Amino acid sequence: MILDSETKAVELPEDHGNEIRLWLRLLTCTTLIEGEVRSRLRERFDVTLPRFDLMAQLDKVPDGMTLSDVSKRMMVSNGNVTGLVERLVESGHLDRRTSESDRRVQMIRLTKAGRAEFRKMAAEHELWIADIFSDLGPKDVRELMRLLAKTKASAQKSAQARAS
Amino acid sequence: MILDSETKAVELPEDHGNEIRLWLRLLTCTTLIEGEVRSRLRERFDVTLPRFDLMAQLDKVPDGMTLSDVSKRMMVSNGNVTGLVERLVESGHLDRRTSESDRRVQMIRLTKAGRAEFRKMAAEHELWIADIFSDLGPKDVRELMRLLAKTKASAQKSAQARAS
């Protein structure tokens, strides 16, 4: 607590430079890696990152999921998913059908060809990621996981507080 | 080294699950925070994140910089910057002029109004970031900075190796 010349409580502007620098560094790392993955996906498989991400979500579930589920998991808007799915259905990677129990709901899943294609891409993708992080030892990886979990929780708390 | 039944060297597919999980967590953190900052900028100042980022780059230099400099610093394409700048000049935040020594080059800088506007936004932005990271202690912040620096270097090395 700091008091001014008339003995009144004063808010001193604190310095948050370290947090800002941390955020910028986090952003730089992600942008760098994301750009690298994006380039390689395009070069190697002529596919975009959002399409790959969507297929990755669907590969985890055999029976497909709803558009809303996808949109929550990918942390993008509903309208975004609509267009993305449309193009992937068009190209034969996805299968889409209206749920019978609730006709508002669209169930989507990978086609056989889509799944095969994805598995092929995922196998290489895994090697790229391993290479990108190859200077980090197992201990570094563990520690980063821990600190990022803490960061995620902190950010969620902050977002939650604002939303309510 | 692993040998198969005929005593020939064999590449065993290694498991890179931890690296993949680390990358996904890194991406989640960034997406979460970026979305939060984006929402707040829109709500509070009706400005987009790319515009804020561009203005942040220009606030650091009094005499402006070239479009190429901006594009390198922001890690986005040249064409992208052209459009962004156009809109910010239109709205009176930026001043743009052709360099006299090299007529290919466009020098851009914040207008007086643009700088004032940015400073106002930046002050609040700093508080948001501080709040978002508020569960991390100073030690956590230092450790994250260190590990992300290492990550960045590793990713750059990998990208460099591919490019050459």
Place this chain on the structure above:
DNA sequence: GCCAGTTATTTGAAGCCTAAAGAAATCCCA
């Protein structure tokens, strides 16, 4: 059964983003 409220998705407008091709200016070196 009906209506108000909620939920799932789509649409539309605007902006962001990339890659690739093109235009203009400069550089460099033979």
Place this chain on the structure above:
DNA sequence: TGGGATTTCTTTAGGCTTCAAATAACTGGC
């Protein structure tokens, strides 16, 4: 000094992304 290579920026086509509004289907209470 001429001309090919390079650099800087813009343009184009296509796709991604958001927000907000619209549509359609479901749910719960009466």
